Amino acid sequence: MEPVIIVKNLVKQYAFYRKEPGIKGSIKALFYRKKEFRDAVKDINFSIERGELVGFLGPNGAGKTTTLKILSCIVERSGGSANVLGYDPGRRQPEYKSRFAIVMGQKDQLIGTLPCFESFKMVQALYGISDKVFTENLEELVTLLDVRDLLDIQVRKLSLGQRMKCELIAALLHKPEVLFLDEPTIGLDVVAQKSIREFIKHYNQKNKTTIILTSHYMEDIEELCKRVIIIDKGSIIYDGQLSDLIKKHAPYKLLKVTFTQDITREQLAGLGEISEFQPYAATLRVRREEATKTAAMLLNAGLPVDDLLIDEVEVDDVIRTIFNEKR
Amino acid sequence: MNRYLAIANTWWQRAFNYRAVVFVYRISDLIEMGMLLILWTALYRTTPVIQGMTEHEMITYVLVGGLFYEITRNFSGDEVDRAISSGSLSSFLVKPMSYFRYYLSMSFGRSMHTALALITRLIILLILHSYLTTSVTLSGVCIIIAMLFLGYLTELFMNYLVGMTAFWTEETAPFYNTYRNLQKFFAGGYFPLVLLPAGLITASYWMPFAYRYFVPMQVFLGKTDVFTGIRGIAIQIVWLFILYGIIQIVWRRGLKKFEAVGR
Numbered sequence: 261m262e263p264v265i266i267v268k269n270l271v272k273q274y275a276f277y278r279k280e281p282g283i284k285g286s287i288k289a290l291f292y293r294k295k296e297f298r299d300a301v302k303d304i305n306f307s308i309e310r311g312e313l314v315g316f317l318g319p320n321g322a323g324k325t326t327t328l329k330i331l332s333c334i335v336e337r338s339g340g341s342a343n344v345l346g347y348d349p350g351r352r353q354p355e356y357k358s359r360f361a362i363v364m365g366q367k368d369q370l371i372g373t374l375p376c377f378e379s380f381k382m383v384q385a386l387y388g389i390s391d392k393v394f395t396e397n398l399e400e401l402v403t404l405l406d407v408r409d410l411l412d413i414q415v416r417k418l419s420l421g422q423r424m425k426c427e428l429i430a431a432l433l434h435k436p437e438v439l440f441l442d443e444p445t446i447g448l449d450v451v452a453q454k455s456i457r458e459f460i461k462h463y464n465q466k467n468k469t470t471i472i473l474t475s476h477y478m479e480d481i482e483e484l485c486k487r488v489i490i491i492d493k494g495s496i497i498y499d500g501q502l503s504d505l506i507k508k509h510a511p512y513k514l515l516k517v518t519f520t521q522d523i524t525r526e527q528l529a530g531l532g533e534i535s536e537f538q539p540y541a542a543t544l545r546v547r548r549e550e551a552t553k554t555a556a557m558l559l560n561a562g563l564p565v566d567d568l569l570i571d572e573v574e575v576d577d578v579i580r581t582i583f584n585e586k587r
Numbered sequence: 588m589n590r591y592l593a594i595a596n597t598w599w600q601r602a603f604n605y606r607a608v609v610f611v612y613r614i615s616d617l618i619e620m621g622m623l624l625i626l627w628t629a630l631y632r633t634t635p636v637i638q639g640m641t642e643h644e645m646i647t648y649v650l651v652g653g654l655f656y657e658i659t660r661n662f663s664g665d666e667v668d669r670a671i672s673s674g675s676l677s678s679f680l681v682k683p684m685s686y687f688r689y690y691l692s693m694s695f696g697r698s699m700h701t702a703l704a705l706i707t708r709l710i711i712l713l714i715l716h717s718y719l720t721t722s723v724t725l726s727g728v729c730i731i732i733a734m735l736f737l738g739y740l741t742e743l744f745m746n747y748l749v750g751m752t753a754f755w756t757e758e759t760a761p762f763y764n765t766y767r768n769l770q771k772f773f774a775g776g777y778f779p780l781v782l783l784p785a786g787l788i789t790a791s792y793w794m795p796f797a798y799r800y801f802v803p804m805q806v807f808l809g810k811t812d813v814f815t816g817i818r819g820i821a822i823q824i825v826w827l828f829i830l831y832g833i834i835q836i837v838w839r840r841g842l843k844k845f846e847a848v849g850r
Contacts, residue, residue: 274846332845334677354683362681369678371597378597385593386682386689 263307264345264438264470265331270338272301272494272526274277274327290323300326302494310437311468313460315485315502319580320368323494324474325364328440331472332362342440361431363452365443372416375427379415380433387434394433399431405459421452428459441473457483492583502575507583508561510573513551515544520564531558545573589734590684591692597751598696613707616657620711623649632760638781644808646718648779652804654708655731656776658701659738663694677847687747687834722809730816731803732841738799744830745770746796751834754841763818775801795826803826 267573269461277293279285290492308314317323329335331344333352342349349354363369385392402408405425408419418426424444431439441460445453449553464471481488481502488505490498498505515532522539530556532544546554551570559565592772627649631642667690670676679686720726723731745766752762771777774796780788791797802819805811 329677329847332681334680335845336843352680357681359681360681367674367677372598373599378600382593382597385590386727388590388683414748 264310265306265308266343267304267306267327267331268342269340270301270304270327270337270342272330272335272439273297273338274300288402294585299494301330301337303493304488304496306499308470308472310470311464312487312545313471313473313485313513314466315473315481315488317474317481317488318491319583323489324491325442327491328362328442328472328474332360333357333438334362337460339418344519347503348392349395356436359436360438360440361436361457362440362442363424363431365446366423368415368423369430370415370423372400373405373414376415376418376430377411378424379430380411380440381428381570382443383433393435397433397435398429401432404453404462405429419452421448424448425459428456432463435467436469438470439472441471441475442478443474445475445477453477453513460484478574478579483530490579490582497582505582506572506575506578507548510578512545512547512573513560514571514573514576515546515551515555516569516571517542517558517565518567519543521567523563527561527563531561588713591688591695594689595696596694598693599698607824613704616653616704617707617711620649620653638779639700640779640781640808641720643718643720645779646715646725647808648804650708650719651721651807652800653773654712655735655803656774656800657704657737657744657770659735660701661694661697661739661742661746663690663744664748664750664763665745666693667691667747668753669840671845672749672757672759674847676845680842685694687838690747691743704751721807725808725809726811726813727806727816730813731806731840732822733820734798734803734816734823736808737820738795738803738829740794741830742770743824744797744827744834746835748830748837751837751841754837754844764822770796772834773797774799775804779804791802793822795823795830 273294275297276384277289279289279293300321316327318324324408327501329511330337331349333349333356345356345359347353347359349356370376371382371538380398383389384391387549389397400474402411405428405497407425407429410422410426415423415426428444428478433565437538444460448456459482460471460473462471464484472486473480486501488498488500488502489496514535518541519539523542524539524565525534525537528534528537528542528544532546534542535545536543544554555570556570558568624646627645628642630637631645635641635781636668637645670679670686679689679749682689749759749762750768752759773780773791773794775791780791780797784793789848791801796820802811802816
């Protein structure tokens, strides 16, 4: 399949100034400021095929949002090339803008002082959506996100979760082929997070929309993305299947055991590395290929085992390990 | 066309949410107008004519000229400045419409403020109508209407330019204040330009600002001929082209600096 997003040697530099502390520094800065540059994105390469839902991971300031901003015509790149749906985002062509959308969890696109329906009407006008298509799309999205009762309420009176649902509707009314989601679940409670996640999953599967998703919540990534791109300090440090990442960087599994009565650490000696211990429960890290054997040993060791679970390592931990290894 | 109307309509609705702001602006206008009337009335106690203008002509200049100035005024540059500095410009950059066109539509929508201003101004004109005088002809009325429309556009373009300083600086208020003071001075908003030295009067005729206040008032008072009016309109049109060109250049350069920081 042909990729719809191709990024080659992409670079973005931001300029900034340093100021010495205190009044002296302020006066000095009036006459002379030293300009410095920071690489937000350093020579990154990736391509994404139509219909893929790719997770973009990385700590704050890693370059995830900057990459999305470049791809969505918001900021200009300093070097390299980008191509989305055959367009160069740097040229900011209206034809391209009609075919993608971006939702930023920390930025409001709706007009706070008006009911969200008014913002939707403005989106309709801006994108030149016909009344028929507008009504059909709005009806579908309103039903899926269950926000029918919210359409005539002032946006600023809505909860964060409700607002994000309406932001998604505003972004999807023109049926974009590519969707950039930057922290769409940030600050939401678990129920709202889940509902947004389920919507994204459904929408991607039904419409084959190509989606890049950044999120700090691993549940979002685990549930939605088969493929992840990990970016740190402006460079890509991993691009591949999430399952391969876990296998590669977490060559162990977790044995989570609860006991009917208190035991001591010594009683677990030799079974594996104890990562968590309480007198009535413990978590052991064992090599992936030895997990079943160790579980059997644990059950036959004469310990008062109440329950035993063989679990994968949290993706969050895997990512943290990768970042720690790189530093 | 629909998209422009939809944007204007949205902003028209939004303007209703800021009734207090609109009200305070009106009070501020009335205070300034009142001060000018007190000043000129005091000056005319000692002399019947100042630089060829009678007291009634001066009162007309303040009241009707103030109305012209109000019609052509707008504050939409604040929105440009806010969009750039808060980073909310991002949500427009991803839309398939130029921000400048969006800005023009928004400004027409925000003219609700102007509509309210006109009501208060017209009430005052009605109350003080016995002090007013005019020698305007039909062609003069047409010239005034054209000048005010072009003056409105010039002010929109200028505000957009000043608003774009936010690409380079976090604090745009000094630029606005400097611009507004200068343009009001050269528009004849503080006093009629006839009080200025000849060189400055000539210079102000080549700038676009005098066509929002002083020149249309000269036409209204019958103190200038049709030719000067038509030449003025031509100067305004040339300025609009120049400003549009500058806007395009500054916008392109500004976008290179834009980092979409903020909220």
